[in-house]
Amino acid sequence: MxxxxxxxxxxxxxxxxxxxxxxxxxxxxxxxxxxxxxERYPAAARTLSVAVTVLAAVLVVAAxxxxxxxxxxxxxxxxxxxxxxxxxxxxxxxxxxxxxxxxAAATGVLLGATTVLNALDMGFDQYLGRKFNVILDWSLLxxxxxxxxxxxxxxxxxxxxxxxxxxxxxxxxxxxxxxxRLSNLLARHxxxxxxxxxxxxxxxxxxxxLGLQIGGVxxxxxxxxxxxxxxxxxxxxxxxxxxxxxxxxxxxxxGNTPAGQLVPDLRGKDVVFTFIExxxxxxxxxxxxxxxxxxxLDVRTRALAKAGYHAxxxxxxxxxxxxxxxxxxSTTMSGLWISNQQRYxxxxxxxxMSLTDAFKKTGAFDTVGVMPxxxxxxxxxKWYGLDKVYNAFxxxxxGPKFSWSTMPDQYALQQYQERVHSKRPADGRSRMSLxxxxxxxxxxxxxxxxxxxxxxxxxxxxxxIEAAGNKSADVIADTTKSREEYGKSIQYSVTALTxxxxxxxxxxxxxxxxxxxxxxxRVSGNHASRDVPVSVVAKDPRMLDKIAxxxxxxxxxxxxxxxxxxxxSFRDRFLTAYGSTPHPKKG
Numbered sequence: 001m002x003x004x005x006x007x008x009x010x011x012x013x014x015x016x017x018x019x020x021x022x023x024x025x026x027x028x029x030x031x032x033x034x035x036x037x038x039e040r041y042p043a044a045a046r047t048l049s050v051a052v053t054v055l056a057a058v059l060v061v062a063a064x065x066x067x068x069x070x071x072x073x074x075x076x077x078x079x080x081x082x083x084x085x086x087x088x089x090x091x092x093x094x095x096x097x098x099x100x101x102x103x104a105a106a107t108g109v110l111l112g113a114t115t116v117l118n119a120l121d122m123g124f125d126q127y128l129g130r131k132f133n134v135i136l137d138w139s140l141l142x143x144x145x146x147x148x149x150x151x152x153x154x155x156x157x158x159x160x161x162x163x164x165x166x167x168x169x170x171x172x173x174x175x176x177x178x179x180x181r182l183s184n185l186l187a188r189h190x191x192x193x194x195x196x197x198x199x200x201x202x203x204x205x206x207x208x209x210l211g212l213q214i215g216g217v218x219x220x221x222x223x224x225x226x227x228x229x230x231x232x233x234x235x236x237x238x239x240x241x242x243x244x245x246x247x248x249x250x251x252x253x254x255g256n257t258p259a260g261q262l263v264p265d266l267r268g269k270d271v272v273f274t275f276i277e278x279x280x281x282x283x284x285x286x287x288x289x290x291x292x293x294x295x296x297l298d299v300r301t302r303a304l305a306k307a308g309y310h311a312x313x314x315x316x317x318x319x320x321x322x323x324x325x326x327x328x329x330s331t332t333m334s335g336l337w338i339s340n341q342q343r344y345x346x347x348x349x350x351x352x353m354s355l356t357d358a359f360k361k362t363g364a365f366d367t368v369g370v371m372p373x374x375x376x377x378x379x380x381x382k383w384y385g386l387d388k389v390y391n392a393f394x395x396x397x398x399g400p401k402f403s404w405s406t407m408p409d410q411y412a413l414q415q416y417q418e419r420v421h422s423k424r425p426a427d428g429r430s431r432m433s434l435x436x437x438x439x440x441x442x443x444x445x446x447x448x449x450x451x452x453x454x455x456x457x458x459x460x461x462x463x464x465i466e467a468a469g470n471k472s473a474d475v476i477a478d479t480t481k482s483r484e485e486y487g488k489s490i491q492y493s494v495t496a497l498t499x500x501x502x503x504x505x506x507x508x509x510x511x512x513x514x515x516x517x518x519x520x521x522r523v524s525g526n527h528a529s530r531d532v533p534v535s536v537v538a539k540d541p542r543m544l545d546k547i548a549x550x551x552x553x554x555x556x557x558x559x560x561x562x563x564x565x566x567x568x569s570f571r572d573r574f575l576t577a578y579g580s581t582p583h584p585k586k587g
Contacts, residue, residue, distance in 0.1 A: 005531075013267075048272075060177060060182060063111050063114070063115045064221070065077060065223050068227060079217075080220070083204055084222065086201045092186055100183050101184075104176075104179045107533045108179035112175040112176065114227060117227070126322075136340050136341045136392075139341065242346070243342075250585075252587070253354055253572055253582045256584065264361075264578070267430060269509075272504065272509065273355070273356065273432070273433070274324070274437060274497060275436050275513070275515070277515075278515065278518070281518065281528070282524040286483070289523075297570060302555055307502045309539050311327075311536065314533075314562045316534050317531050318515070318516065318532065319529045321571045322517060322520040323517070324517070327344060333568070333571060334354055344446035356574070360385035365429070365432045368388050369433070369435075370414060370420070372395060372407050372412045392406040395415040398459050398460050400463055401460075404443075405438040407436040410448065410451070411459045411502075442523075446468075446469020446472075470527075510536070510540075511535075511536070511538070512574075515533055515534075
């Protein structure tokens, strides 16, 4: 027999391929596995089942009684009886299986949405001093992401965003599963569940009628229903406000004033309006920040007086708090109360005259803006009436960013001096400038330090200062440190601005500077006012004589009892004080 034949004879007979294993859904596999596990370990299975049910109940109740402000977080808030749970149990008991499961899942998703909105309310209350607006505020989440990226870096920000998204999805999933599980428990024990629901209802009514409390917190709760009603009312108010504010924005006391009758008493002057980021009343009156800030204000008042400058200061109540600085800027300049993004968009699209545009309309002033915080297109330039705007990329800065702030205030002021202030306008015109200083923007780490003005160059001198400063993450996590560093940042900004005036100002310089809003609640406190300081500084005594009847305090530090005006009243008072004649424009 040949080797070939032997090989052929040993070839096994062809067999059919094994049948493919049937596809089993993951949920089916999981159910089978858990059933076998329960059969093998019945005691452990019962214990785990009870634990999961208790956890589900705790999650649902916690979501139902969750407060919408950080200051109300406490054990007593979570020891309440939610009316929504009693009503929900009664409804679920009355439904057949399939509708019950569907309603339970939908209820869990709704509860998840309410929980997320409560969390947003907490965050907005801490940072902006108001509740989250479901119509207007989604765009601010993008700003928050940009702020985190500037403060903590891109990697940490991406990780934080991913964690938040995962947490939100987890909240929705867990609450949906929790409500379904509790509904199944009710269905398995209808008699006990019915009696328990009736007892809970009686207890809730009794506690509500008698006003019973635990630690000052009512035992009977309807937090979720109240929160949903508040959200609905907020939506309704927002929609109604949009139409009403359009009418308000069309009315302007100086809207038809001829060019020759606008700010005649400032002709020939070099007028500079400056906003200092987060410069609020707390900087001057809070026991942690005030000593250093007040000392700086007093020192700088004396230094300016020695150079021939004098100042008067008062208070304005800002339309915003903790952030959204553009609302404070536009409120001051428009004479309108611009407290939300919708109003801001309405005004920016209108022909309502801004204070800065009033100078442009005279034809006697060049108008310039220096905006180191602007890092993208800024169509608002047209409404502000600015002939030229220098943004963050047009000031030649080659130094490091200081967290959110693109450059130190001292550098921005030096660039303003070199590019604008030192160059006289053509045709003998005057100049009006709008400056937005950013070094006192949160998280107040690292903070720039003053350097010799002649050494500023392209800003590279700040590299060592930035590297040696505090890390943003360390300051953000420490409330006391945040308050201390905030105070230092205000001292820096005020010093930079007033040193610029002392060094480069002239007989014709008129400086108006103010804060745009108070710092966040973690720094200013949960019950801080919305007031910000405002000062007018000039060498020409006639400029301060024009506002003598305002009752403001002499110097850069306003007295505690100095007049307080709404920020929206400043435009008309300023125009009137410096000779403008009202010619109303009616909508």
